[in-house]
Structure formats: C-alpha cells, structure tokens
Amino acid sequence: MELLGLYNYWAYVAILMIGFYAVIAKSNLIKKLIGLSIFQSAVFLLYITMDKVDGGTAPIIQAGVSDQIYSNPLPQVLILTAIVVGISTMALGLAIVVRIKESYGTIEEDQIHLLDQRK
Amino acid sequence: MSIHQHLPALQVVVPMLIAPLVILMRGRGLAWAMATATSVMAFIIAVSLTNAVVEAGSVSYAMGSWQAPYGIELRVTAFSALLLLIVTAASTITLLFGKQSIDSQIEQHRQPMFYAAWLLALAGLVGIVVAGDAFNIFVFMEVSSLASYILIAAGPNRQAMPSVFKYLVMGTIGATFYLIGVGLIYMMTGTLNLADMEVRLQEVHDLKPIVVAAGFITVGLALKAAVFPLHVWLPNSYTYAPHMVTAFFAACATKVSLFVLLRFEFLVFQPNLVDYAGQFTAFLIPLAVIGILFASGVALFETHLKRLLAYSSVAQVGYILLGASMATAAGLTAGIMHMFNHALAKGALFLAIACLATQVSNLRLNKLGGIARKMPWTMAAFVVGGLSLVGIPGTAGFISKWLLISAVLEKGTLGIFLVVAVLASSLMAVVYFWRIVEVAYFGDAPADGLTDGLTEGLTEQPVLQEAPKWMLFGTWFVALANIYYGLNPSLPLLLSSQAASNLLGQLP
Structure with missing residues (x-):
C-alpha cells in the first residue's frame, strides 16, 4: 500500500508523460504547445507535493498560535517563479506560431517541412 | 562598502535594468549606442572580477546581505571568470562592430526591442555563470533562452520561425528536466545552494533520488548545450538567426550550459555518488566521440556556409565534453581551455560570414566562387579563423587540441582510439575548410552572378566590394586574438587550470 500512498507522485509522472507524448507525437504546433504546457504543469505538481508536511497547514504565522505545524513554503515560492517562466514561454511560443501561420499559411509541422523543401 | 564588492551583482543587474530602458530609445542608433555602452560596461566588470579572482581565488556575494545557505549567493570562481570574459567579450565585439550588419537585417522600428532582448540574453547568460544556487541558475537559464528565441526569430528568412519553435x-x-532534477535534490537535502548541497548530500542515506536527479540534470543540460544526439535544434537556429546573433551565441551560449553541467557533475554528484565518475566517463565519452565524428561528417557535405559552421560547433562541443569526461586535471583543463579558444575561432568565422553577407545575399558554397578576389580581407580573416578551428600551430585552436590529445593519451589503449577520433575529425575539418577556400580563392564566379538572380533584367550588375571597414576591423581584431592567444595562452591557461583544480579538488 506504500506505493499507492504516493499517488501524487504517480499523478505527476503520468501527467509528465502525457505532456511529453503530445510534444513528440503531435504535428500541429498548437497541440505541441499544449503538450509542453501540460509537461511543465506536472513539475509544478512535483514541487507542490514535496512541500507538504503531514498535518501541516498553510505557512502563515498567527499571533498566539505557537504549536502549529506548517508546510514548507519555499517550494511554493519556487514554483510561482516557474509558473511565470512557463507563462512567458507559452506566450512567446504562441506568438511564434502566429508568425508561422502568417508566413506559411499552416501550422502543421509536416506541411511546413514540405514548403521548406520545395523552395 | 565600496562599489568593488558589489561587482558580482552589478554584472547581472546592469544589463538587466538597462534592457527595458533601451526599448524607449526610438532615435536612430540610440538603442544601439546604449546597448553597446552597457555591454562594454559588463565587459569591464567582468575584467575587474577576473582580476579579483586571480588575486583572491574566488569572490562570493550575499544578495541583500542574507548569508548563504539561506540567502541567495553569487559566486565567481576561476571557471566563471573565464566564462564571464567569453560572454561579455562576445557580446561587446559583436555589438560594437556589427551595427551595419544588424541595420541591414533588422528594421529600424524593431531595433529597440531587438537590443533590449540582446541585453536580456546577456544578463541571463552572465546570471547563469555567477549564480551560486541551483534555482537561480534555472531562472537565468530561462531568461537567456527566452531572449535568445526572440533574437533568433528576428532573422530575415521565414525558416527562422520553425527553427525557433523547435529550439x-x-x-x-x-530546462524542465533540469528543474525536476533540482526538485529531487531539494527533496533529499533541503537546500538549493550548490556549495551547501555538496555538504548535505553526505548525510543523505537513500541516494536513489539523487541518481535520478543526476540523470535528469545531465540530460536536461546536455539538451541545452547541444550535446550529440540532442543537438538537432542548433544547426537551423544558427543558420537562420541574424548574423550577429549567430556570432554572439556561437561564441558563448552552449558553453554556458556546459559550465553548469560540469559544475553539477564535479561538485555535487561525483563526490557523493559511488562509481559516479566511472559512469560519467562511460556515458559521455561515446557521445562526445560520436558527436565529433558525426557532426564533422555532416559538415563535410553541407553546402550552406552558416549551417556548415553550426555543425562544426556541434563537433566542438564534443571536444569540450571529451576533455571534461576524462575527469582528470589535464582533461578538464583542455576542455575548459577549448571553450575559450573555440569562442575565439567561431567568433572570427561568424564575423567574417557577416562581412560576406553584407555583399552576398546567398551564402551557399556554389554562389561564392571567386569571392576572395573581391573580398580578400574578409576571406583572409575567415582563413585565420579556420586555421584556428582546425588547430594549426600558432593559433589558439592548436593549444587546446594539444592539451586535449596529451590528456587523452593518459588513458592508455582507449586513449589511442580517442586520439585517432580527434585526429580524424581534425582532418575532416581541414577538408571542409579546404572546400570553402577552394571555392572562394580558385572557383569561378557563378554564371548567374553572385547576387543570386537579383540582377536578372537589370543591365547593371552591382559591384561587389570589400565589406564595410569597421566590421572588417572587428573581424580582424578577433582573428588576430586567435593568433595572440595561440602564441601567449597564459591568461586562459591560468584560469582553466585553476578551474580544473577547483572542480576536482572536491573529489575524495
């Protein structure tokens, strides 16, 4: 049962692989970006999972409460930064897809490849 | 506190803060002037940091006076000083001498944004080098990567877009693989500071997650560093980027990732994981050798000048890695030395290409017949860069290849095979450079003119002339630096041998 108890980690690996599969297998550039986004979100889950302390609550210190157990705030802060990085990457990726659509008229990878070959 | 003590922070903060200001510089050439001045300032900071490192061994800086391991530490060692010099010098030289090339490839109204992205890329690259903790390295890696996607996408051809997307x-x-690895290490040690990590790892009993982390970090950084077979993003990105961007990144971008890789491998993993040194060597030597041979082989048959040099870059990453994977002082010195020398050689070559491109629109070999007769100075600089890359005595490339071969020979029988591989790839380099030289010096001008059909219907053919003087001056400056550091390699040698002993000093 110990393995099942780590279900958050199983979920993380599953989501990671789903995203990775989409990045590799899909030829539509938007779908690739969706896959990339899922791939990155999986890592957020890993960090959020690792900061949980058994019985711990949100790490906000209150006056008069001294025997409280808190979860580790550092990974949450780290992952906030990583989320920002992920959003910027996604925005830039989508902007590039728009430019590709403008100059090639398609966002299918194989058709772009064909258009480049023909030239 | 004098300003001197704040240099490690200023190294990153100066380009990062000036980048948004550059966007506001709408006047002609103002953005360029500001970016160049900033880059020069970054270079001066790098030089004074190097001086401090040569004197004191290493410089540590606690961000906001919060002491490590709780605060964010910036740390400049001999290894990082060498890379700071490479990065800031590459940026300064390409900006200072490359204005005409950039003007011809980037429209006036997009230039402020272009230079802002350039400064962010610079800030990110130096940030990776000075950062003392694993998570800041990730953040700076993404800052520099995002900025470099923008710079490469500024290339004039539409093929730039799909190559940037792939990149x-x-x-x-x-980067995400790297982040996973860092997360796993944090789970086991509770620290992100590299120096602290190394100490805390000794107390960790279950090392399995660390082994997994080592795998993720090695693969993630190898992807960023374009180690064969993870190099596929590199050739097209370098080919379709604006010429000056190619010159800048070819000189430093992959090396910064290799720097992080080596720091992790030698400072964090090797002292703490049993048999890790052996696994590291056994894993990377084949990749390095196949990469060297494969990429040189592809370069042999490549006809586009920039893509040919990009493949040669992949081979050179292999050399650096081969030296490093020896895990000996001599090997590491050779690898780190090659970072410096390859930056010089590739910098000269790509600057010469940018000079060519001011006159010739198509950089395919079959369009360049007899170009050396029209542009003798440009091609002469190209040849100097080529000689340095091949490793002819008297040029910088020779020094590092010599060090590499003597380091490899320490390995006995295996070493002999490796020497054969290195020599074979050097011969291939001779062949692919000779192809260019033959076409440029002895070839006939192509029938449809050097300007690729643009002259059709025109009575007058544009006159081919030498590249602009100022760009040519910059190209020769780097070309002569190749010869200077070939004859007098004491500075890079001092830094790289110190870097090697720093890295190895942690091993039991």
Missing part, C-alpha cells in the same frame, strides 16, 4: 520546445524540455 523553444527542446529548450523548454531541457
């Missing part, structure tokens, strides 16, 4: 996807996967 973006692969770069993000690499």
Whole structure:
C-alpha cells in the first residue's frame, strides 16, 4: 500500500508523460504547445507535493498560535517563479506560431517541412 | 562598502535594468549606442572580477546581505571568470562592430526591442555563470533562452520561425528536466545552494533520488548545450538567426550550459555518488566521440556556409565534453581551455560570414566562387579563423587540441582510439575548410552572378566590394586574438587550470 500512498507522485509522472507524448507525437504546433504546457504543469505538481508536511497547514504565522505545524513554503515560492517562466514561454511560443501561420499559411509541422523543401 | 564588492551583482543587474530602458530609445542608433555602452560596461566588470579572482581565488556575494545557505549567493570562481570574459567579450565585439550588419537585417522600428532582448540574453547568460544556487541558475537559464528565441526569430528568412519553435520546445524540455532534477535534490537535502548541497548530500542515506536527479540534470543540460544526439535544434537556429546573433551565441551560449553541467557533475554528484565518475566517463565519452565524428561528417557535405559552421560547433562541443569526461586535471583543463579558444575561432568565422553577407545575399558554397578576389580581407580573416578551428600551430585552436590529445593519451589503449577520433575529425575539418577556400580563392564566379538572380533584367550588375571597414576591423581584431592567444595562452591557461583544480579538488 506504500506505493499507492504516493499517488501524487504517480499523478505527476503520468501527467509528465502525457505532456511529453503530445510534444513528440503531435504535428500541429498548437497541440505541441499544449503538450509542453501540460509537461511543465506536472513539475509544478512535483514541487507542490514535496512541500507538504503531514498535518501541516498553510505557512502563515498567527499571533498566539505557537504549536502549529506548517508546510514548507519555499517550494511554493519556487514554483510561482516557474509558473511565470512557463507563462512567458507559452506566450512567446504562441506568438511564434502566429508568425508561422502568417508566413506559411499552416501550422502543421509536416506541411511546413514540405514548403521548406520545395523552395 | 565600496562599489568593488558589489561587482558580482552589478554584472547581472546592469544589463538587466538597462534592457527595458533601451526599448524607449526610438532615435536612430540610440538603442544601439546604449546597448553597446552597457555591454562594454559588463565587459569591464567582468575584467575587474577576473582580476579579483586571480588575486583572491574566488569572490562570493550575499544578495541583500542574507548569508548563504539561506540567502541567495553569487559566486565567481576561476571557471566563471573565464566564462564571464567569453560572454561579455562576445557580446561587446559583436555589438560594437556589427551595427551595419544588424541595420541591414533588422528594421529600424524593431531595433529597440531587438537590443533590449540582446541585453536580456546577456544578463541571463552572465546570471547563469555567477549564480551560486541551483534555482537561480534555472531562472537565468530561462531568461537567456527566452531572449535568445526572440533574437533568433528576428532573422530575415521565414525558416527562422520553425527553427525557433523547435529550439523553444527542446529548450523548454531541457530546462524542465533540469528543474525536476533540482526538485529531487531539494527533496533529499533541503537546500538549493550548490556549495551547501555538496555538504548535505553526505548525510543523505537513500541516494536513489539523487541518481535520478543526476540523470535528469545531465540530460536536461546536455539538451541545452547541444550535446550529440540532442543537438538537432542548433544547426537551423544558427543558420537562420541574424548574423550577429549567430556570432554572439556561437561564441558563448552552449558553453554556458556546459559550465553548469560540469559544475553539477564535479561538485555535487561525483563526490557523493559511488562509481559516479566511472559512469560519467562511460556515458559521455561515446557521445562526445560520436558527436565529433558525426557532426564533422555532416559538415563535410553541407553546402550552406552558416549551417556548415553550426555543425562544426556541434563537433566542438564534443571536444569540450571529451576533455571534461576524462575527469582528470589535464582533461578538464583542455576542455575548459577549448571553450575559450573555440569562442575565439567561431567568433572570427561568424564575423567574417557577416562581412560576406553584407555583399552576398546567398551564402551557399556554389554562389561564392571567386569571392576572395573581391573580398580578400574578409576571406583572409575567415582563413585565420579556420586555421584556428582546425588547430594549426600558432593559433589558439592548436593549444587546446594539444592539451586535449596529451590528456587523452593518459588513458592508455582507449586513449589511442580517442586520439585517432580527434585526429580524424581534425582532418575532416581541414577538408571542409579546404572546400570553402577552394571555392572562394580558385572557383569561378557563378554564371548567374553572385547576387543570386537579383540582377536578372537589370543591365547593371552591382559591384561587389570589400565589406564595410569597421566590421572588417572587428573581424580582424578577433582573428588576430586567435593568433595572440595561440602564441601567449597564459591568461586562459591560468584560469582553466585553476578551474580544473577547483572542480576536482572536491573529489575524495
């Protein structure tokens, strides 16, 4: 049962692989970006999972409460930064897809490849 | 506190803060002037940091006076000083001498944004080098990557877009792998500071997650560093980027990732994981050798000048890695030395290409017949860069290849095979440079003119002339630096041998 108890980690690996599969297998550039986004979100889950302390609550210190157990705030802060990085990457990726659509008229990878070959 | 003590922070903060200001510089040439001045300032900071490191061994800086391991530490060692010099010098020289090339490829109204992205890329690259903790390295890696996607996408051809997209996807996967690895290490040690990590790891009993982390970090950074077979994003990105961007990145971008890789491997993993040194060597030597041979082989048959040099870059990453994977002082010195010398050689070559491109629109070999007769100075600089890359005595490339071969020979029988591989790839380099030289010096001008059909219907053919003087001056400056550091390699040698002993000093 110990393995099942780590279900958050199983979920993380599953989501990671789903995203990775989409990045590799899909030829539509938007779908690739969706896959990339899922791939990155999986890592957020890993960090959020690792900061949980058994019985711990949100790490906000209150006056008069001294025997409280808190979860580790550092990974949450780290992952906030990583989320920002992920959003910027996604925005830039989508902007590039728009430019590709403008100059090639398609966002299918194989058709772009064909258009480049023909030239 | 004098300003001197704040230099490690200023190294990153100066370009990062000036980048948004550059966007506001709408006047002609103002953005360029500001970016160049900033880059020069970054170079001066790098030089004074190097001086401090040569005197004191290493410089540590606690961000906001919060002491490590709780605060964010910036740390400049001999290894990082060498890379700071490479990065800031590459940026300064390409900006200072490359204005005409950039003007011809980037429209006036987009230039402020272009230079802002350039400064962010610079800030990110130096940030990776000075950062003392694993998570800041990730953040700076993404800052520099995002900025470099923008710079490469500024290329004039539409093929730039799909190549940037590929780079973006692969770069993000690499960075995410790195992030996973850092997360796993944090789980086991509770620290992100590299120096602290190394100490805390000794108390960790279950090392399995660390082994997994080592795998993720190695693969992620190898992707960023374009180690064969993870190099596929590199050739097209370098080919379609604006010429000056190619010159800048070819000189430093992959090396910064290799720097992080080596720091992790030698400072964090090797002292703490049993048999890790052996696994590291056994894993990377084949990749390095196949990469060297494969990429040189592809370069042999490549006809586009920039892509040919990009493949040669992949081979050179292999050399650096081969030296490093020896895990001996001599090997590491050779690898780190090669970072410096390859930056010089590739910098000269790509600057010469930018000079060519001011006159010739098509950089395919069959369009360049007899170009050396029209542009003798440009091609002469190209040849100097080529000689340095091949490793002819008297040039910088020779020094590092010599060090590499003597380091490899320490390995006995295996070493002999490796020497054969290195020599074979050097011979291939001779062949692919000879192809260019033959076409440029002895070839006939192509029938349809050097300007690729643009002259059709025109009575007058544009006159081919030498590249602009100022760009040529910059190209020769780097070309002569190749010869200078070939004859007098004491500075890079001092820094790289110190870097090697720093890295190895942690081993039991």
